[in-house]
Amino acid sequence: MKKKKALVTGGAGFIGSHLCDRLFEEDFDVYVVDNLSKGRIENLNKKVDFFKININSPKFLKLLGILKPNIIFHLAAQSSISNSLKDPKKDFQTNLFSTLKLLEKSRKIKIEKIIFTSSAAIFGKAERLPIDEKYPRNPISYYGISKLCSEYFFQNYYKSYQMPYVCLRLANVYGPRQDASGEGGVVAIFANNIIKKTPLVIYGEGEQTRDFIYISDVIDALIRSLDERTIDNFNIGTSTQTSINHLANKLISIDDNKPVRIMHRPQRFSEVEKSSLSYQKFSRVTGFKPKVNLDKGLKKTINYFYQSIN
Numbered sequence: 156m157k158k159k160k161a162l163v164t165g166g167a168g169f170i171g172s173h174l175c176d177r178l179f180e181e182d183f184d185v186y187v188v189d190n191l192s193k194g195r196i197e198n199l200n201k202k203v204d205f206f207k208i209n210i211n212s213p214k215f216l217k218l219l220g221i222l223k224p225n226i227i228f229h230l231a232a233q234s235s236i237s238n239s240l241k242d243p244k245k246d247f248q249t250n251l252f253s254t255l256k257l258l259e260k261s262r263k264i265k266i267e268k269i270i271f272t273s274s275a276a277i278f279g280k281a282e283r284l285p286i287d288e289k290y291p292r293n294p295i296s297y298y299g300i301s302k303l304c305s306e307y308f309f310q311n312y313y314k315s316y317q318m319p320y321v322c323l324r325l326a327n328v329y330g331p332r333q334d335a336s337g338e339g340g341v342v343a344i345f346a347n348n349i350i351k352k353t354p355l356v357i358y359g360e361g362e363q364t365r366d367f368i369y370i371s372d373v374i375d376a377l378i379r380s381l382d383e384r385t386i387d388n389f390n391i392g393t394s395t396q397t398s399i400n401h402l403a404n405k406l407i408s409i410d411d412n413k414p415v416r417i418m419h420r421p422q423r424f425s426e427v428e429k430s431s432l433s434y435q436k437f438s439r440v441t442g443f444k445p446k447v448n449l450d451k452g453l454k455k456t457i458n459y460f461y462q463s464i465n
């Protein structure tokens with residue numbers, strides 16, 4: 156039987172590259188579009204058909220017309236909240252306008268399903284945790300705004316044209332291959348500090364919380380989204396919160412080497428205080444349950460960072 160074609164935008168990035176590895180196991184032909192603005196060619200599985208294209212460019216839409224994928228995982232994004240605040244126009248172009256153009260083209264080439272990575276940032280500041288799907292959406296960053304507007308486009312394309320979709324609002328994903336630069340995830344940044352013996356910088360008191368979910372659990376959720384009966388928006392977290400202080404101390408305690416210092420800097424604008432996402436709705440529909448606890452996930456992540464510097 157002919158293999159199905161899956162296109163992963165942003166497939167050279169952190170989550171996208173792990174997704175590609177798994178899609179081969181699921182017997183897909185895998186195509187990646189990434190402009191390598193943040194993704195890395197070394198992340199890519201050798202079997203991937205790679206196109207170094209900007210999703211904002213007409214070349215991308217032309218390629219879609221030629222490839223005619225069955226499934227699209229749309230992950231390419233300007234993925235930094237602080238960059239969205241510095242340059243809202245760029246965020247809008249990449250995260251919203253390109254998504255709309257992709258949807259329109261996907262409708263024309265009659266794709267079977269499109270799966271989109273949205274974010275906990277659509278909810279803004281929450282008073283009741285863990286946040287479920289009924290919680291009011293009130294983004295406080297341009298990144299959150301463009302993700303939320305994209306979700307509305309997915310929903311409405313489904314209503315108007317019956318184009319099946321899943322939007323997964325991801326909590327704080329961590330694990331191997333995550334960018335450890337200033338704009339990366341806090342786990343990757345701290346893990347990198349620890350192995351380089353540089354201080355861990357915490358913004359504010361460090362009592363702000365996040366819901367850290369390990370990469371393999373997120374890939375599991377993305378794969379479960381392929382089920383044709385699953386069409387909707389879902390929160391993907393672990394339903395638990397961890398403070399940044401706790402995270403820093405846990406990472407330091409995992410590492411056997413000389414402990415590093417923790418430094419505090421003023422709290423950043425547009426940061427939510429507490430966050431945790433309930434996965435119950437997705438669990439009811441697909442049986443999903445996160446499997447990797449924080450201790451195990453952090454150990455795997457630190458080991459990866461050690462290996463990658465050797």
Ligand SMILES: NC(=O)c1ccc[n+]([C@@H]2O[C@H](COP(=O)([O-])OP(=O)(O)OC[C@H]3O[C@@H](n4cnc5c(N)ncnc54)[C@H](O)[C@@H]3O)[C@@H](O)[C@H]2O)c1
Pocket residue numbers: 164165166167168169170171188189190191192193194195208209210211229230231232233234249272273274275324325326327328329334340
């Ligand atoms: N990592 C998280 O904690 C998290 C949480 C919530 C949502 N998300 C979403 O998941 C998706 C993947 O996130 P990630 O952590 O892997 O980020 P990432 O930055 O590692 O991956 C994004 C990829 O998109 C590519 N890209 C960016 N702009 C592009 C453009 N104009 N054209 C083509 N490619 C472009 C980058 O080069 C990169 O490889 C993003 O949509 C992000 O918003 C991530």
